[in-house]
Amino acid sequence: MEAGLEIVAVSDLKVGMFVAEPDCPWTDLPFPLQGFVLSEPSEIATFARHCRFVYIDRSFSTGEHYRAPLRERDPPLQCAALPRTESTPELARRQSQRHSFLKFLYEQDNSEQAEELARELTHIEPRFDSLQDTLRKTIECIQIEERVDFKDVATRVSDLSGSLQRNPDALMWLLRLKSVDQYSFDQAMDVSVYLLLFGKHVGLSGDRLVQLSMAGMLQDVGKTCLPPVLLTKTDPLDEEERELVRSHVASSLELLCLQHALPPEVMMIVANHHERWDGSGYPRGLKLKEIGRGAEMAGLVDSFCAMLKNKPYRAAMGHQNALEQLFNLRDQQFNPALMEQFVQCVGLYPIGTLVEMNNGEVGVVIQQNRIQRSRPRVLLLLDGMKQKMRGYHVIDLRDPRHKAYTVLRTLPQDAYGLAAQDYYLG
Incomplete structure (x- = not known):
């Protein structure tokens, strides 16, 4: 995913925005072009029928939705104590992770x-x-x-x-x-x-x-x-x-x-x-x-x-x-x-809480259980040996198949060397 792209829900699309990439294949859409400026409400309606979110590029958008590329703009006003240190490749990686995470959420069965x-x-x-x-x-x-x-x-x-x-x-x-x-x-x-x-x-x-x-x-x-x-x-x-x-x-x-x-x-x-x-x-x-x-x-x-x-x-x-x-x-x-x-x-376990399971695995809560508060849905990040897992491994503690799982304790957000971006996986 290119840096500079912005995730927008289809409900927030406006005429003048440049759609760079949808969350579905372009071949699923009736448009002759892959990437274009929205010019009619009917185009927005088409995206709404096929997609949940899209990526827009402000540098190709028009009117009030236009924003110059970062390299062409004056540096943003910022406090000296709060430097922006993310490189362009790092921003691109974060965007790609977020895209994958949103797709993962949409693909959750019966959720x-x-x-x-x-x-x-x-x-x-x-x-x-x-x-x-x-x-x-x-x-x-x-x-x-x-x-x-x-x-x-x-x-x-x-x-x-x-x-x-x-x-x-x-x-x-x-x-x-x-x-x-x-x-x-x-x-x-x-x-x-x-x-x-x-x-x-x-x-x-x-x-x-x-x-x-x-x-x-x-x-x-x-x-x-x-x-x-x-x-x-x-x-x-x-x-x-x-x-x-x-x-x-x-x-x-x-x-x-x-x-x-x-x-x-x-x-x-x-x-x-x-x-x-x-x-x-x-x-x-x-x-x-x-x-x-x-x-x-x-x-x-x-x-x-x-x-x-x-x-x-x-x-x-x-x-x-x-x-x-x-x-x-x-x-x-x-x-x-x-x-x-x-x-x-x-x-007890709000979303984003890092937890350690009774088998030593570590995960982050991605959904609370409002009725059985001690049985949330957890996205596993580390295995029992505290090694990073690849891909998405979700356990729903309400599911009878996972009745042996319990949350042993909550952890600080940086436990076992984890960082915030690890919660997105990739």
């Missing part, structure tokens, strides 16, 4: 959920990428005290909110695979998406939900003001260093106060997300209802997402272990009612 996941992935992936780019630019602009268009940020967050409404698994899958290996950036994306998921679970919608997610995205922007050596220290911090780290809340508020378009609710969440239910948090030692529900939710999600990542002073935890540790802090650091809701929200 309407897998097909729905594939449809939503083709729709939301470019929008997820767009939010990542927007967040990158937003962080840089805030750092240099330049005005940010938060209406644009809110619009892109709303796109993700709509995706969660249709199929929450698609967005959570992308969250696992789209990390950029830069802790503060990945943490901001993770917290933002998990807050969308959690907010919907407890009944939030509209502006309140978008503001909650935006607060999670921005709440630790003040850490950019801290000495990098402090954030990478492996030894315990002394009292002076702890106070310096805690000052990032004030730094975040100072930076965000310069952005006059931010709603007060966002600022309140940023100010209070490190406060704790029992008064042990900072900076003001607030407790119980003094904190505010949005800030309580942001603090809980922030703690959970941080546990899933490697830190200089400890290794990442698996999903289950992180949940158990947080659950043990209910009625202490965290509101017990919200803690119960969060556990129900994220589930």
Whole structure:
């Protein structure tokens, strides 16, 4: 698959887009050309009858759908701490893997959920990428005290909110695979998406939900003001260093106060997300209802997402272990009612969770079982000797043929040397 191509669901095709490749053979289609610009709605309807998704090339598209090749464009605005290092061959390999993975989902026997996941992935992936780019630019602009268009940020967050409404698994899958290996950036994306998921679970919608997610995205922007050596220290911090780290809340508020378009609710969440239910948090030692529900939710999600990542002073935890540790802090650091809701929200084995089976094999959850939560559908990646498997090996733990299989434990996302792209296989 050539680099520069973009996956688009047939429902999102527009006149003016250049279709480079469908997900079915060109010989199945009545067109005399293989690769052309869509000029009539009837052509879109034809693709819709034969395909589920296609690859489009923006550099050959017309009108508003045109985008110049990367080599002809100015380099995109990006934060110096977040370099783009993927080469063109690497991008092409990723595109090929995604194409294979989507075909694999569509070919799953008797799995309407897998097909729905594939449809939503083709729709939301470019929008997820767009939010990542927007967040990158937003962080840089805030750092240099330049005005940010938060209406644009809110619009892109709303796109993700709509995706969660249709199929929450698609967005959570992308969250696992789209990390950029830069802790503060990945943490901001993770917290933002998990807050969308959690907010919907407890009944939030509209502006309140978008503001909650935006607060999670921005709440630790003040850490950019801290000495990098402090954030990478492996030894315990002394009292002076702890106070310096805690000052990032004030730094975040100072930076965000310069952005006059931010709603007060966002600022309140940023100010209070490190406060704790029992008064042990900072900076003001607030407790119980003094904190505010949005800030309580942001603090809980922030703690959970941080546990899933490697830190200089400890290794990442698996999903289950992180949940158990947080659950043990209910009625202490965290509101017990919200803690119960969060556990129900994220589930035992959400999609994208790396798991080790009782026979030593390792796989990734590709479908939850809403009724028997301990029996998900798993895509195996490593055999019992922890060697990579080739091709797609799926076990559905609900199937009586696999009754001997059980999930032994959840694993950190990089366990046994696995990387995000390994989840696509190839």
